[in-house]
Amino acid sequence: MDRRLFCQSLALGSAGSALGALPVLPSTAHAGTPEAGSTLNAFTQQRSRAPWTLGFEGLQNDLPPVAMRLRGQLPKDLRGTLLRNGPAQHTLGEVRYQHWFDGDGMIQQYRFSDQGLHHQGRFLRTEKFLAENAAGRRLLHSFGTEVAGARPMPTADAGNVANTSVVHHAGETLALWEGGSATRFDASTLETGALKTWTPEHAGMPFSAHPKIGADGSLWNFGVSSTHGLLSIYQVSARGQVRTATLKVPDIAMVHDFAMTEQHLVFLLPPLIFDRxxxxAGSTFMDSHVWKPELGMRALVLHKDRLDQPQWMELPAGFLFHTGNAWEDRHGVIHLDYVRTADASGVAQGFRALMRGEFSGEPAHAVALVELDTRSGRARQTLLPHHAEFPRIDQRFVGRRHTQLFMAERVAVSDRPGFDSVARLHLxxxxxxxxRYGADVMVEEHVFIPARRAGSKEGEGWLVGSALDLRSxxxxxxxxxxRRLAQGPVAQGSMDRPLPLGFHGTFIAA
Structure with a gap:
């Protein structure tokens, strides 16, 4: 799409996602209805009966620095800061959010130094967080929750919760949320800075939560403007220079992640389609999507030098949040791995049930291995039976041939949500x-950190991640x-702070 058509499309309304692009109609929710206080009541009743709800209780205040108790010794070459992001304020006033994705973002900082391991946590002071906490109540509709008497939302960034991921690039550290702009913050003090605007035309446009940084140091990312059916592409050099492109996508879907090879960008579009x-009519952003399995899983392939020439392929219908990695062989075949579920019931119903303290099982997961032939246009898929999520790789191999996939996994049937293990899969x-941490431990994403010695091979380094011990x-x-996960942690810190379960993070070496 050329710049003129792009600007004309944005002139139809706010540049952001459906959270801010449409007029806010009178809410049908009111205090005491299922759309308001009953979520809080249901969760409160479940807290004593379901220990796993500890991970979804949430916080109200920042967490000051504290030294963690350390068992074992930190590797000498592991010095720096792990930053994790996730929804942390689930309740304000008498309203508890109805969807896990709605909570205001908090950065969890873990510092690795010669003095040991230290933690602090701080809410991101977004426009929304400051306004609502000053008022002592929710003021805006969110991803999956209607709020009684909600204010009109002029832009998506008015409701930006900055709660999904973190990236450090070109000298800046950014908190990411796929519905709007990235939010600057200080990686040392955790002080919140200004929103990041990449170009004047892209002010307020979504900048998604899973950017990819290639071997040349360039960052690639995307943003979906659902109400306009637009997919924006960002390329940011190692020094911060920006190149953008935008194209129209028919039947725009809910897209959380993408994959990148040395030559191509690949988007898997599940048949969870935005319904304008x-x-x-006033539905939340989540409820504005419709499951249309007859569309299949569409694969959109874009050559990095020809972003205006999309190539489409089709896979069996399914849903995904996260890809692992992609690479292409000399025959023009793109090899890609991602975590697949058969449908979108997890995001549509399951993550809502969690906020009420209810769990009745999760959709079956699989690691999907995909081949996309850019010459013939054919696609094929193989499924591996791993109930897993949060796939990560050795980031030195982004876009290149890789053999190892790290992931959180569940290996035992359980009466609670989440994962009990961390695993390395040889593809x-x-x-x-x-x-396996154990039945009473809820495992979060683990991040691979390469060994610092020169010439280290794929997978040589450290895997670092957090978990919530429900018993203690x-x-x-x-x-x-x-390389030796089964031997257990070489070092483990613990603290009496049971943190809310979060999403994604990154490590910044000292």
Whole structure:
């Protein structure tokens, strides 16, 4: 799409997602209805009966610095800061959010130094967070919650919760949320800065939560403007120079992540389609999507030098949040892995049930291995039976051939949500190296950190991640030799702060 058509499209309304692009109609929710206080009441009743609800209780205040108790020794070359992001304020006043994705973002900072391991947590002072906490109540509709008497939302960034991920690039550290702009913050003090605007035309446009940084240091990312059916592409050099492109996408879907090879960008579009009429009628952004399995899973392939020439392929209908990595062989075949579920019931119903303290099972997960032939236009898919999420790789291999996928995994049937293990899957042999934390531990994303020695091979380094021990009500931060997960952590910090379960993070080396 050329710049003129892009600007004309944005002139139709706010540049952001459906959260801010449509007029706010009178809310049908009121205090005491299922849309308001009953979520809080239901969760409160479940707290004593379901220990796992500790991970979804939420916080109201920042967490000052504290030294974590350390078992074992931190590797000498592991010095720096792990920054994790996730929804943390789920309740304000008498309203508890109805969807896990709605909570205001908090940065969890873990510092690795010669003095040990230290933690602090701080809410991001977004426009929304400051206004609502000053008022002592919710003021705006959110991703999956209607709020009684909500104010009109002039832009998506008015409702930006900055709660999904973190990236450090070109000298800046950014908190990411796929519905609007990135939010600057100080990686050391956790002080919130200004919103990041990449170009004047893209002010307020979504900048999604899973950017990819290639071997040349360039960052690639995307943003979906659902109400306009637009997909924007960002390329940001290692020094911060920006190149953008935008194209129209028919039947725009809910897209959380993408994959990148040395030559291509790949978007898997599940058949969870944005319905503009539902949005105009006042549905939340989540409820403005309709499951249309007859569309299949569409694969959109864009050559980095020809972003205006999309290539489409089709896979069996399914849903995804996260990709692992992609690479292409000399025959023009793109090899991609992602975590798949058969449908979108998890995001549509399951994550709402969690906020009421209810759990009745999760959709089956699988690791999907995909081949996309850019010459013939054919696609094929193989499924591996791993109930897993949060796939991560050795980031030195982004866009290049990789053999190892790290992930949180559940290996035992459970009466609670989430994962109990961390695993390394060898994609070619299918072999798995796994450490199981235990039935009473809820495992979050673990991040791979390469060894600092020159010439280290793929997967040589450390796997670092957090987990919530329900029995002791402690948060754990574990360090594994990434080649020997089954041997258990080489070091593990713990603290009496049970943190809300979050999403994604990054490590900044000292």
């Amino acid at each position: 009429e539902r949005a105009h 070619e042999s299918g072999k798995v190296d796994r450490y 009500q402690r948060t754990l931060l574990s360090v594994f030799d990434a």
